[in-house]
Amino acid sequence: xxxxxxxxxxxxxxxxxxxxxxxxxxxxxxxxxxxxxxxxxxxxxxxxxxxxxxxxxxxxxxxxxxxxxxxxxxxxxxxxxxxxxxxxxxxxxxxxxxxxxxxxxxxxxxxxxxxxxxxxxxxxxxxxxxxxxxxxxxxxxxxxxxxxxxxxxxxxxxxxxxxxxxxxxxxxxxxxxxxxxxxxxxxxxxxxxxxxxxxxxxxxxxxxxxxxxxxxxxxxxxxxxxxxxxxxxxxxxxxxxxxxxxxxxxxxxxxxxxxxxxxxxxxxxxxxxxxxxxxxxxxxxxxxxxxxxxxxxxxxxxxxxxxxxxxxxxxxxxxxxxxxxxxxxxxxxxxxxxxxxxxxxxxxxxxxxxxxxxxxxxxxxxxxxxxxxxxxxxxxxxxxxxxxxxxxxxxxx
Numbered sequence: 169x170x171x172x173x174x175x176x177x178x179x180x181x182x183x184x185x186x187x188x189x190x191x192x193x194x195x196x197x198x199x200x201x202x203x204x205x206x207x208x209x210x211x212x213x214x215x216x217x218x219x220x221x222x223x224x225x226x227x228x229x230x231x232x233x234x235x236x237x238x239x240x241x242x243x244x245x246x247x248x249x250x251x252x253x254x255x256x257x258x259x260x261x262x263x264x265x266x267x268x269x270x271x272x273x274x275x276x277x278x279x280x281x282x283x284x285x286x287x288x289x290x291x292x293x294x295x296x297x298x299x300x301x302x303x304x305x306x307x308x309x310x311x312x313x314x315x316x317x318x319x320x321x322x323x324x325x326x327x328x329x330x331x332x333x334x335x336x337x338x339x340x341x342x343x344x345x346x347x348x349x350x351x352x353x354x355x356x357x358x359x360x361x362x363x364x365x366x367x368x369x370x371x372x373x374x375x376x377x378x379x380x381x382x383x384x385x386x387x388x389x390x391x392x393x394x395x396x397x398x399x400x401x402x403x404x405x406x407x408x409x410x411x412x413x414x415x416x417x418x419x420x421x422x423x424x425x426x427x428x429x430x431x432x433x434x435x436x437x438x439x440x441x442x443x444x445x446x447x448x449x450x451x452x453x454x455x456x457x458x459x460x461x462x463x464x465x466x467x468x469x470x471x472x473x474x475x476x477x478x479x480x481x482x483x484x485x486x487x488x489x490x491x492x493x494x495x496x497x498x499x500x501x502x503x504x505x506x507x508x509x510x511x512x513x514x515x516x517x518x519x520x521x522x523x524x525x526x527x528x529x530x531x532x533x534x535x536x537x538x539x540x541x542x543x544x545x546x547x548x549x550x551x552x553x554x555x556x557x558x559x560x561x562x563x564x565x
Contacts, residue, residue, distance in 0.1 A: 220255075237263065237273045244280055253288045260284060275306035282314060291318055309338035316346070320544075325350045325357075348378035349538060349546045355387050364391050382412040383538055383547075386419055398426040402435075409442055414550045416443055418536060420455055433463065457489050469493065524549050 244259035260281040264274060282297035295318055301311040312335035319328035329350045332343040355370030368391055374384035389404035405419040405426070420443075427436035437459060443452045460469045473490050491511035498504030522532035526549045531542035533549070540548050 237269065237276075241276060241280055244284070248280075248284055248287055253284055256284045257281065257288070271304060272306050275301055275304045278304070279307055279310055279314075282311075286314065286318065291322060294318060309335065312338060317544075320346075320350075320539075323353070325353045344378045345381075345546055348374040348381040348384060351377065352381065352383045352387060352538070355384070359387065359391065359394075364394065367391055380411040382408045382415040382418075385411060386415075386422075389419065389422060393422070393426065398429050402426050406439070406442075412547075417452065417551045420452070424455070424459075433459070457493075461493055466493075466497070521552075523552055525552050526550075 240259060240263045244256045244263070246256075247253070247259060248256035260277050263269070263277045264281065269277070278297050278301045282294045282301065285291070285294035285297065295315065298311045298315045298318070302308055312331050316328055316331035316335055319325070319331055329347055332346045332350065335341075336343045351370040351374035355367040355374065358364075358366040358370060368388065371384040371387045371391070374381045374387075378384075385404045385407045389401045392398070392401035392404060402423065405423050408419050409416045423439055424436060427433065427439070440452065440456045440459060443455075456472060457469055460466075460472065469490075489511075491507050492515075495504045495507035495511060498507060521534075523534050524536050525532045526540040526542060526545065528545045528548040529540060529543035531540050531549070532552075533541075536551075537549050539546050
């Protein structure tokens with residue numbers, strides 16, 4: 169109930185302002201009393217969950233003349249925020265039907281009605297209203313922004329590109345990142361559908377929009393792998409390190425597989441060395457440990473762990489991998505079993521930990537998403553740096 173009272177404060181303010189504006193036409197005492205009486209009556213209905221009666225009172229109250237448009241809009245927004253979208257629609261439809269609205273007032277009503285339909289999930293009606301709003305010449309940035317979000321929700325990427333390109337003309341917010349991702353969506357779709365030429369075309373358009381689009385480079389690398397051109401693929405994957413180092417981990421397995429097919433372990437180690445500068449996340453460190461262990465270079469594994477310990481950067485995943493290696497080395501069977509159990513316990517714990525986190529809303533997941541399911545921001549989900557989870561005290565081997 170307290171939340172509802174806060175939501176109704178703007179209505180009270182608007183009502184008082186309207187009363188003050190119109191004292192020259194009617195008795196201030198009479199008008200203020202009438203507005204207050206109607207407002208209190210509608211408020212009581214709302215507080216008693218009698219929304220239909222409240223709606224009727226408010227529509228009658230704001231039907232006096234066009235000066236009450238702002239109150240009308242505030243009431244419609246109030247109903248929408250309370251989840252009573254059908255009543256918000258009735259409020260805004262009632263407003264649009266009035267012939268004496270000024271053009272900007274009608275544009276505001278169209279925008280609010282479109283938002284009502286968006287919330288109700290009636291996207292075709294919302295789209296029509298936002299397009300109609302564009303034709304009025306008012307609130308173009310709002311209209312194109314809402315259309316972009318609508319097309320994004322519907323995964324209509326070509327239309328989303330159209331809306332984003334037009335939005336650039338009316339908004340100070342750059343749209344290059346959105347447009348690049350929309351082209352990547354189309355490119356990945358084409359790749360899945362067996363059209364590599366179209367996929368490559370969209371990837372290049374994405375890079376034309378945003379030269380630091382790591383996703384486009386990954387797509388071009390995947391296309392090169394499909395064509396059995398590992399060296400070209402590695403060029404694209406390596407470019408990710410320059411574009412968005414945070415996303416380099418996404419190509420780690422791809423790079424390892426490509427170098428393995430080329431039988432170039434040295435090249436893979438050079439790539440890992442680049443990843444580990446200036447600091448290593450847990451996935452990179454694990455990859456380096458695995459690469460050294462696979463070649464039997466145990467002394468170098470020990471040196472790497474010693475180095476991380478001395479910097480206070482040893483992560484739990486790296487410790488788990490090292491315990492597993494040490495369990496296989498142990499000459500004492502009982503000691504080896506203890507180390508193995510400890511490694512498995514840590515592995516089980518780490519399997520429950522999210523690998524990625526959105527740096528905008530905090531959404532966490534074990535899978536990577538280019539668009540955050542929580543806040544719908546693009547490129548905001550990054551691999552987690554697990555340095556915060558490193559053990560407090562670990563003895564060097």
